[in-house]
Amino acid sequence: MAAYAYQAVDAKGRKKRGVVEADTLRQVRQQLREQGLMPLEVEPAADKERKPGAATPRWGGVRSVKSQDLALITRQLSTLVSSALPIEQCLLAVADQTDKPRLKKLLMSVRSKVVEGYGLAEAMAEFPGVFDHLYTAMVAAGEKSGHLDQVLSELADYTEQRQHMKSQLTQALIYPLMLTLVAIGIVVFLLVSIVPQIVDNFASMGQTLPPTTRFMITLSEFLQNWGLALLGIIVIALLGFKQWLRKTSHRLSYHRQLLKLPLLGKVIRGVNTARFARTLSILTSSSVPLLDGLKITSTVIGNLAMREAIDEAATRVREGSSLRAALQQTRLFPPMMLHMISAGEKSGELEQMLRRTADNQDREFESLVQVSLKVFEPVLIVTMAGIVFFIVLAIIQPILQLNQSVGL
Incomplete structure (x- = not known):
């Protein structure tokens, strides 16, 4: 018997979808009619599902699940x-x-x-x-x-562990980005909406404005005249960059540069080394040969540069090198992890050492995320306070100058 996905309507005209088992399409339609349903569409459930490039059926094909x-x-x-x-x-x-x-x-x-x-x-x-x-x-x-x-x-x-790490990584990258965008939005709102109302009052004073005030007015006028064009250029640049990344060689070069960044590079290496260790540990414990395990593990690594390094390490292992020596030549894995892998190879407990390594990497990553977020928030607050202070200073200085001239 095969599984068939169907779409039908009941006596009240409500659409029903589901899956039934039968030997033929004719039996499926007969079963549906016996249940008081009028079949609209019936297809083998597996036909389109197993074709990665096929379009999603309109009755809701499963391309992935949560x-x-x-x-x-x-x-x-x-x-x-x-x-x-x-x-x-x-x-x-x-x-x-x-x-x-x-x-x-x-x-x-x-x-x-x-x-x-x-x-x-x-x-x-x-x-x-x-x-x-x-x-x-x-x-x-x-x-x-x-x-x-x-x-x-x-x-x-x-x-479950992979989903947890994905959530941690999302928090590490998205949360600071959202805070930054909100901060930039507030500053732009002040310069575009509030500052022009105050500038009209300065124009009637007929006095020389301080440098800070002139800079603020120039920046405000630029955003009013070219703000939308600048936003359009940024959007086009992002879309062009996304298109550029579709080429594997470009994406590989970009991923290599990411690994060199001070903080983000450390986060990316930590996430991928933890995923590598945990995946290889599970495969080893499941009696999958080491070479096959390395080949499979490289496919779950998100960074193409690290994936390429693992493939090269697998080649060295095939030629007779130890796993520790092969990974050490990539210069991407932390020394503690390499020492634990070496100990696991010598003791015959590689899977346990890999599991411990993955746990250590996960703990380090979570600690790094927490510390980074705790540091980022006050830095952003201080930066925003400095920008707002500059805007307020640029507004107050002409008023103080006017008061001094009136006092004289």
């Missing part, structure tokens, strides 16, 4: 598999448990492939937008080793 949802269904599968239930029953139970049509459709599509005789990893590989190469490789290793439930549990933990 990390929280993926972690949840993975953990549920782990629990059911540990109960010695057949894989197809586990998938059916999880599909019945979820109340999200997109997830139900995905799980039923995977189940239909399993029923046809495919392995779980092979069935999941049909949906690369949801189950990436790392996920399917670990599931395949779990199926071969007979420890699928443990592998799925580790995958759920990994997915």
Whole structure:
């Protein structure tokens, strides 16, 4: 039996969507009519899902799912598999448990492939937008080793940890950016809306204005006359930069430059080294060979320069080098991590050392984010106070000069 996604209407004209199992399209339509539904569209659920370049079907194809949802269904599968239930029953139970049509459709599509005789990893590989190469490789290793439930549990933990790190990184980058944009917006509002009203009063004084006041007036006039054009240039530049990054060689060069930045480069290295260590640890514990693990791990690294370095390290390992020596030549991994990897290779506990390294990197990253945010906020406040003080000073100085001239 295969899974079919349908769109139908009931007797009241309300649209219904869902997934059913049947042998043929004709059986699907018959089932829907027996339920009092008029079928509008019926398609095999897996046909368009497994084509990465295909357009999203208008009945809501699943290109990806949220990390929280993926972690949840993975953990549920782990629990059911540990109960010695057949894989197809586990998938059916999880599909019945979820109340999200997109997830139900995905799980039923995977189940239909399993029923046809495919392995779980092979069935999941049909949906690369949801189950990436790392996920399917670990599931395949779990199926071969007979420890699928443990592998799925580790995958759920990994997915949750990765989502947590993503949230931390978003906070580290987006929060300061938003504060900066708000601060710039306030200053621009003062210069464009408030300052011109005060300048009209200065024009009637007929006196020489202080340099600070003249600079403020010049800046205000520039923003009024060219502000929108400047904003347009910035938007066009950003769009052009985004287009420029589409070329792999350009993006690689850009990522290399990011690694050289004082603070941001350290954050990027920390996030990616932690992801590298944790991913390789999970793959190693799942009995995936080291070379295959390095190849898979490089695909989950976001920075292309670090991805290229890991590929080069994998080549050195294939030629007989130790993992520690291969990674050391990249000059991208911290010394503590390299020493722990060396200790793991010598003791035969590489996966435990990699896991500890990932935990250490995560703690360092979280500490760096917290310290950076605590430092950034007062610096931004002081900077804003200085700008506002300059504007106020530029406004008050002509008034003080006028009072002095009147007093004389």
